Amino acid sequence: MARTIVISGGTNGIGKALARHYAELGDQVVAVGSSDEGGRRLREEVPKAHFVRSDLSSLRQTRDLVERLNAEHPMIDALVLAAFRFNPTRVETEEGFEHTFALYVLNRWLMAEGLRGPLENAATPVIINLCGAGQGGRIHWDDLQLKHKYRAVTATMQGARASELLGTAYASERTKYVLYNPVFVATGLHEPFKQPLRGIVRVASAAFAQPLAKAVPPITALIDHPPAEPFTTWKKGKILDRAVDRNEARRFEETIRALTQPG
Template identity: 85%
Template sequence: MGRTIVITGGTRGIGRALARHCANLGDQVVAVGSSEEGGGRLREEVPEARFVRADLSSLRQTRDLVERLSAEYPAIDALVLSAFRFNPARVVTEEGFEHTFALYVINRWLMAHGLRGPLENAPTPVIINLCGAGQSGRIRWDDLQLKDRYRALAATVQGARASELLGTAYASERTKYVLYNPVFVATGLHEPFKQPLRGLVRVASALFAQPVAKAVPPIAALIDRPPTEPLTIWKKGKPIDLAVDPDEARRFEETVRTLVRSVLV
């Protein structure tokens, strides 16, 4: 049997294309998604992959998922974090978190730390965090949940900055951590919007977005041959330099850890 690859957001876009690529190589692919509809499409296109349904914006469901995967897969070669949803309006989860922050930030921290044991049991383990690294995002320390003034772009770039900080805090010699920014990829970004903006975004995607098929090979190459450094940052297939304050990284990780403890007591 080949490697074990876990992909969150594995039923659509880059996640599904990567699941297909890895399954074709003979890898054991576990694709996590939030809907049976998405799981059904995955089964049709990639019957070799295993679909696991979970609402990754839920801390409790993510914890249960991590426990289940850890029990079923003693060694995980790669964890690909690609679950994301662009929310034009502010959405609050049942656990009281702004949805983008829950899915794009807390979930990724929980998955990376929760699966650390199985990852370290693999020969050359790697975490690939698909995010907007290198976009000059910032943390809204005084309003992490964007209660006062929600803007979808602000939530998204804060999530990208969060990935930079959490990747820095996680970095270990054993499991390599890769922040990968695929930039503009044709993955259905127009879907959350209402007309006429939806049509404009669709046209822009058709004209300027990179096809999913072209976005997958450089990501797959990082799974095949993980970098030697504990943390690397990539933008559209090329490594970039990015200065991250380790003190800020530790502060932010502790903030996330405290938020998680407030729910998962």
Template identity: 60%
Template sequence: MARTLVITGGTNGIGLVLARHHSERGDQVIAIGSSPSGGDRLRREAPEARFVQADLSSVKQTNELTDHLLSAHPAIDALVLAAFRYHPSRTETGEGFERTFALYVVNRWLMSRALRPALENAPAPMILDLCGVGGVKASKIHWDDLQLERGYRPFKATMQGARAAELLATAYAADPVRYVLYNPLFVATGLSEPFRQPVRGLVKLASALFAQPVSKAVRPMTALIDNPPAAPLSAYVRGKPTTLTTDPAAARRLDAAIRDLVSPFTA
């Protein structure tokens, strides 16, 4: 039976390969990307999938996107949150959000919450959130400086996003939607692009030597999409279950903090 999948970051890397796999199998795939060139790439490599262009770091555009998706697709079987971009220096969106926080944290919050009614209309709905769960233990929420206005570092921003994913999934998880946090670790997806030389060359070399091919990396993900876990919330690292350290109080705190941050743009 054909299903409906929405994939953010669906025009590049892991998202693109998932879009191709599921559209070739007959599922209805809506792949979200930020650029026309990404749409062209999707049409070449996954012509059965549908491209929707949106700047997912924008609260306004994300709200418009989710309104459109809810109208066009009353039932959504799977939401894959794969959009991510590494920012070597701190920049802000036009709405005043630090860009890593906007894409890695705020967008995931908005997409998962807004599309919940359509997910709940599906027979076995699930969210697959590609994040850094089970990774570096130093990841934490900087409660007094969520958008890292003081002492921004790209690794620090990324690790905060990884911890935020765990907390926001904890705040979200409840029947019938299955929420799966998934860390693919090192995958060959053009990781070197944001860096300048000589770091770019070193990352390219490391990718060639150690990164897992995308075609192999997505296999456990497609298996989870096909057969969501029984638990409302679960976590995996490279296909293997991992222990998730939940903190309900912190989860509620972060959920409320993001709700307050986006409220001026959602009235």
């Protein structure tokens, strides 16, 4: 029986590779991306995948997306959260959030929470959150939007820690929540940078990054056969023993819930 796989960030990198994999298996793939150009390339390369355009850094558009997915797909077997952008300089969204925080934290929480219904309707539902889990990031409680002393690595690491906390707080009887850190993968990481750093990152990626063909199979294995535990953390195909403070997880979830209230 064909499954329904929803992939945010499904027009590039690992997201697109997963879209291709499951579309070729005959599953119904919904690939969400922010640009028409990305959608055009996806349709050319993976014609069986269904492209949905949405600015995932926008809370309003994310809510609209969740409403649409609920209406069109009463059952979702897997939700893959892969949308990410490395911002060398601080960017603020129209809604006033630091862009990395909006895309990497708020969007992922809204999608996981908003699609609980369709996920719970599936036989073996799973959420795969592709993130930098296990790297030692922390929450900057006094400056979540990093208005002071912004650094791209700081924003990225805070997002990774946010995934650990929100994954811990996600309570479901059936839907398994998986954090997966693919580490360094050849997915065009050099593109956001300006020269000469862009060239340096490109060379480093070519020399050291894990190819997509090697990075994708461990992820598909977790989608096809979700872990028995409600919440697990993985790094490059190996499970990690990560103890997360549940009090901090609840505090952070309450903070995110307040930040994402409409109006």
